[in-house]
Amino acid sequence: MRKILGMAFPLPLALSLSLGLLAAPAHAAPPKKETAPAPAAAPAPTTPEEKLAAMKINIAAAVAAGKKASFFCANCHGEDGNSKYPEVPNLAGQNPAYLLEQIRKFGSGQRKDEFMQGLIKVLSDDERVQISLFYSESKVVPGNADAALVRRGQDTFGKLCVRCHGEDARGNEKIARLAGQQKEYLIRSITRYRDKTGERIDPLMQIATAPLTNDDIKAVAAYLTTKR
Template structure:
């Protein structure tokens, strides 16, 4: 019986990751066709009407603890939506909300936010030199020289400063709200002042 349960849960996990892989494929297929992309972006704008309450109409967030979604890589957005849905990433509002989204809504919303521009945020200029030094040394190899990310790693440039500071601290402290092994290693040597400097540097990048 135990074996059967283990087997059944393995099968379920595998089919869930297949389903996610095919959503990521769907993003690429749509992006390759300009007319399909435009239609998906328009549909994503409509489907995101409720998200706008917190993330803003164009993905520019309305409060300090809510991230901008504008300009973010669609593959990353889709993956975070999946993580909230599965409970791997924890947030009371997001976990509840995400359950109502159908697969096609998720794809369209990710494509919509990805193509809206994100303006750089205001920062404390006294933090920038230290932030840049740390970023170039510890972070740029994954997030990119200009922190614009790619399919594998999120964009950080222009993200809200308080949200960055909280997120980096959570990865470092392993609070269980957000876990990622690569990020746990990358942040393990950071002091609180380093995290503050990094978040000010990143928010003002274009």
């Protein structure tokens, strides 16, 4: 329960109240005559500090809704987006816009996975946004790998991948974060781009991965899985 003006409201009601107030037009229609006296309205946030506090409540509520909506995804991707299986990608710490775009692609069939597609189709637009936000706010747990392999992979990454995936391999809105990703998933994914065997045909990724041998792919995956 959250308290507004000393009255306790369940959280969703409290939120819709404050959202409604934020969105109220400047010249609202005059209130209807009521027999009971109208409850005093909570003051809309005016100072930057109050606005920040209100926005934080909205984000926290969306993240909480995302955790709830992702209960089935947790079977494979883990409670907090750190996956339970080597071939299932971590979603924790991934860029939210990238996650949302991949969810859209699974939903439309542009990206295929026998397990994922059916699940994604039943999600509403709001749930997709909330789930993407929830996973992006979660911390990814990096994996372990052989030190010599990691050094070799770092070298390859610096030559062929860094200009798009970034110095820290954290990507951006459009480009996936690779830091802390599951090693096995990285190997499969990079190999599919190189060999053009998946439906994720991306010309940029094909050019970048073309020179890689299988051992280079193992090394770069070893490097990336250990990164925070």
